[in-house]
Amino acid sequence: MQSFIEHSLFFGPVISLVVYEGGLLLKRKYKLAVLNPLLITAIVLIAFLALTNVEYESYNASAKYISYFLTPATVALAVPLYEQLKLLKETLAAVLCGLLAGVLTSLVSIFLLSKLFGLNHEQYVTLLPKSITTAIGMGVSEEMGGITAITVAVICVTGMIGDITSEWLYKILKIRHPIAKGLALGTASHAMGTAKAMEMGEVEGAMGSLAIVTAGLLTVVGASFFAQLM
Known part of the structure; x- marks a missing residue:
């Protein structure tokens, strides 16, 4: 798993977006404020990295590209x-x-x-x-x-x-x-x-x-x- 994540350009963004979309679905279904999609994503990803013994740096090597959308999203x-x-x-x-x-x-x-x-x-x-x-x-x-x-x-x-x-x-x-x-x-x-x-x-x-x-x-x-x- 460690080797796959280190050499994958898509693993970080894909798993982040999939988990976030799951959080959105939970929020829409149950309409509870505590089911914040970002909070759910953070908890799930932390648990995943801990259980699979994947270093954060390995995950972030590909996931960091999501942050490039912050500025255009803010401008929008x-x-x-x-x-x-x-x-x-x-x-x-x-x-x-x-x-x-x-x-x-x-x-x-x-x-x-x-x-x-x-x-x-x-x-x-x-x-x-x-x-x-x-x-x-x-x-x-x-x-x-x-x-x-x-x-x-x-x-x-x-x-x-x-x-x-x-x-x-x-x-x-x-x-x-x-x-x-x-x-x-x-x-x-x-x-x-x-x-x-x-x-x-x-x-x-x-x-x-x-x-x-x-x-x-x-x-x-x-x-x-x-x-x-x-």
Whole structure:
């Protein structure tokens, strides 16, 4: 098995996509938030690699090519935003304030928690880009001297938490406005949050798309400042 995976250009992408599609089918059938396709994929692949004694590097040698689609997939999210351009112009001030508040909340919370748990600078800057899309977050982490692999993991976990908890949080906090829902998901949970927002409605999806790009840019600027605080 080890030899086959090391020399195969298709094993990594195929098994990743097949397991992810299986996760999607489970989510559609049972409609449970905890059945997040990415979470299911991660659990199944980790179990598979552990049981077959396959090194992660061997699997990733071919699976890494999936990540090349991150950037075009993120850019494609501009389409629903364009369709809601009129609504954006009407609520521009509120939207910008919401985005700024979300980004600051993310950066400040990481700073305070890092102080509380006594993290060093490398660990601290690794966590700063947790709420932006992987395509941007990896570059931010690397530039600031963070551990890129952990940054990717943290970004994925953040997205899954947003996807799993958003609906019941909105019910508890009585958040009903579609713009507020979309902005919150896109700002806090990047692409995965936006995918969840798109399930809720067109307006939510459009605001989530806007939040990914804008929050990413604001975090790049804000993280460079916050990185100097520790």
